[in-house]
Structures are given as C-alpha cells and as structure tokens.
Amino acid sequence: MATLVFVETSEGKVRKTSLEAVAYAHQMGAGVTAIVLGTASSSELESLGKYGAQKVLHAADSKLDHPVIQVFASVITKAMQDENADVLVLANSSLATPVGAKVAVKINASFASNVVELPSAGFVVKRSIYTGKAFSLVELKNQKKVIAIKKNAAEAKEVGGSAQVVAYPVSLNEADFNTKITGTEKATGDILLPEAEIVVSGGRGLKGPEHWGILEELAKALHAATGCSKPVSDMHWRPHHEHVGQTGVKVAPQLYIAVGISGAIQHLAGVNSSKCIVVINKDPEAPFFKAADYGIVGDAFDVLPKLTEAVKTMK
Numbered sequence: 077m078a079t080l081v082f083v084e085t086s087e088g089k090v091r092k093t094s095l096e097a098v099a100y101a102h103q104m105g106a107g108v109t110a111i112v113l114g115t116a117s118s119s120e121l122e123s124l125g126k127y128g129a130q131k132v133l134h135a136a137d138s139k140l141d142h143p144v145i146q147v148f149a150s151v152i153t154k155a156m157q158d159e160n161a162d163v164l165v166l167a168n169s170s171l172a173t174p175v176g177a178k179v180a181v182k183i184n185a186s187f188a189s190n191v192v193e194l195p196s197a198g199f200v201v202k203r204s205i206y207t208g209k210a211f212s213l214v215e216l217k218n219q220k221k222v223i224a225i226k227k228n229a230a231e232a233k234e235v236g237g238s239a240q241v242v243a244y245p246v247s248l249n250e251a252d253f254n255t256k257i258t259g260t261e262k263a264t265g266d267i268l269l270p271e272a273e274i275v276v277s278g279g280r281g282l283k284g285p286e287h288w289g290i291l292e293e294l295a296k297a298l299h300a301a302t303g304c305s306k307p308v309s310d311m312h313w314r315p316h317h318e319h320v321g322q323t324g325v326k327v328a329p330q331l332y333i334a335v336g337i338s339g340a341i342q343h344l345a346g347v348n349s350s351k352c353i354v355v356i357n358k359d360p361e362a363p364f365f366k367a368a369d370y371g372i373v374g375d376a377f378d379v380l381p382k383l384t385e386a387v388k389t390m391k
C-alpha cells in the first residue's frame with residue numbers, strides 16, 4: 077500500500093507537524109513518498125528521508141509559495157494518481173485538513189481528521205473529538221483513505237534513512253487560482269503561537285497590560301511564544317491573536333506555562349494537547365491545577381522573576 081504525505085513548509089522550511097506526518101506514515105509500514113509544494117531548499121527536502129520518506133516529489137513552481145486550497149488539492153490528487161497511492165497522510169492544520177478533505181472528495185476516499193494513533197486492524201483510526209474530551213473510533217472503509225494527524229500524536233523521530241528527491245512539474249496558470257494571495261503580514265513575533273514548542277500564557281491574575289514584561293522576560297528566556305486568556309484579549313491587554321482556548325488559538329506545545337489563569341473549561345479546550353502543563357497561581361484551589369503536570373502555588377509577581385533567573389542560569 078503506497079502512501080503519499082503532504083509536507084507543508086513555512087518560509088521554505090518543513091513544518092514540524094509535517095515531519096510528524098511523515099514519521100506516522102513510516103510507522104504504518106508502507107512505502108512513503110512525500111510531496112512538497114513551492115520553494116524549498118534541497119537540504120530541507122532531503123531531510124525528509126531521515127524521518128522515513130523514501131521519495132520526495134518537489135513541485136517547485138513559485139506560484140505554489142502562497143497556498144490556495146483548491147490548487148493544492150488538485151496537485152496532490154494528481155500525485156496520488158501518478159504514485160498509485162492509496163493513502164494520503166497530512167498534518168491536522170488549517171491548510172492541510174481542508175486540502176485533505178478536498179482530495180478525499182476528488183478520489184472518493186474515506187477521510188478522518190484529528191487522528192491520534194496508528195490505524196488498527198480493518199483500518200480503524202482513533203480520533204480526538206469534543207476538543208480533546210473524548211475519542212471516536214472510525215473505520216475508513218473505502219480503498220482510498222485520507223488521514224489528518226493531530227499535532228503531537230506522532231513523534232517526529234529520525235529513522236536514519238535517505239530520500240530520493242524528484243522534480244514534480246506542474247502546469248498552472250492564473251485561471252487555476254480562484255483566489256490570489258497578494259501578500260502576507262506576520263501578526264506575531266518570530267515564534268508563531270500555534271506552532272510554538274513552548275508557550276507562556278497569562279491571565280487576569282497579572283492585573284494589567286503594564287505587568288506583561290515579567291511574562292515576556294520568561295518567554296524570551298525560554299524562546300517561547302506568549303499567549304493569554306480570553307478576558308485578557310477582550311480587555312485589550314494583549315492582541316486577539318494571542319487568545320488561547322475554545323474560541324481562540326488551539327496550541328499543542330511541549331510545554332505550556334499558565335500564569336494567573338484560573339483554568340476554565342473553555343481555556344483548557346485550547347491547551348489540553350500540550351505535552352506538559354505548568355500552572356502558576358496563588359489560589360491552591362484554582363481548577364487549572366487539576367489539569368497540570370506541575371503546579372506552583374504562589375504570587376506570579378514573585379515566581380516569574382525567580383523562574384526567569386533560574387532559566388537564564390541554566391543556559
């Protein structure tokens with residue numbers, strides 16, 4: 077059973093979530109071909125071999141540098157046919173998931189998003205549902221299958237292989253693009269919140285925007301992105317794109333540090349895929365402690381500077 081993996085890039089670099097998708101496909105035990113659309117360096121393309129891709133198709137047309145879902149879906153559908161692939165694996169992301177759904181329609185495939193484990197017998201996959209509160213087991217019955225892997229569900233482990241990189245020419249013209257991205261603007265600093273490996277988030281416990289410096293100091297020392305609770309962004313203490321939770325950004329970092337956040341269910345819905353949660357709150361009864369791997373009961377204004385100093389000392 078041949079498997080194709082759609083690999084996303086950001087500024088020419090392969091996204092970690094796509095490495096996880098390649099590693100997942102490798103663990104499925106099938107021959108893995110990856111496809112990369114748009115500009116990417118040969119070292120990035122070759123690096124996919126280390127995670128289990130045997131072949132990398134590179135559609136280098138610069139028209140693909142700005143992703144358009146319909147166009148990406150058409151190119152990947154053709155690659156599925158050319159490679160005789162039965163399974164498409166991709167990351168569960170704002171781009172890849174709709175691309176996967178469109179491909180599934182085009183090739184009459186069974187589709188599952190938010191997949192958290194390898195398929196079991198009969199191609200049954202486990203999906204995370206209700207913002208991580210439950211799982212569903214779904215049998216993918218059609219011969220062709222499309223699976224979107226939830227962030228952190230598979231480890232991007234190096235397996236020591238190498239990949240053959242093959243140019244994959246595509247013929248695109250303006251009429252193929254029903255939308256055109258004319259430019260992009262970064263809303264955040266260097267580290268994108270949904271992609272961050274470490275997130276330091278603040279809540280109403282920080283009392284006001286003038287106190288965010290101590291949180292940013294810790295984030296800087298940890299090379300982390302900053303986030304916040306909804307009331308904090310509603311009160312314009314922080315920009316809306318930092319709002320984490322059910323109605324905001326869903327994060328899945330290795331480490332989530334919540335400072336002065338009570339742990340309401342709507343906030344937890346955005347962070348419960350984090351590998352490790354550390355909670356700093358002066359109220360020992362704060363609900364967030366129940367979801368925490370580590371908790372510090374204390375005043376954020378005492379704890380944060382000490383933690384930042386300790387991190388700096390360790391470096």
Ligand SMILES: Cc1cc2nc3c(=O)[nH]c(=O)nc-3n(C[C@H](O)[C@H](O)[C@H](O)COP(=O)(O)OP(=O)(O)OC[C@H]3O[C@@H](n4cnc5c(N)ncnc54)[C@H](O)[C@@H]3O)c2cc1C
Nearest residue numbers: 279280281305306321322323336337338342343358359376
């Ligand atoms: C439909 C709906 C959707 C929502 N979606 C979201 C969402 O996506 N994301 C989200 O975050 N919320 C969301 N909410 C709001 C959510 O219910 C909570 O009201 C909100 O998360 C609380 O924010 P908070 O923890 O910052 O503030 P608070 O609940 O006021 O908690 C502040 C915490 O700080 C602690 N604290 C105070 N002083 C200090 C100090 N000096 N040091 C350390 N700790 C201190 C307190 O003990 C307390 O636990 C939603 C609500 C609704 C109804």
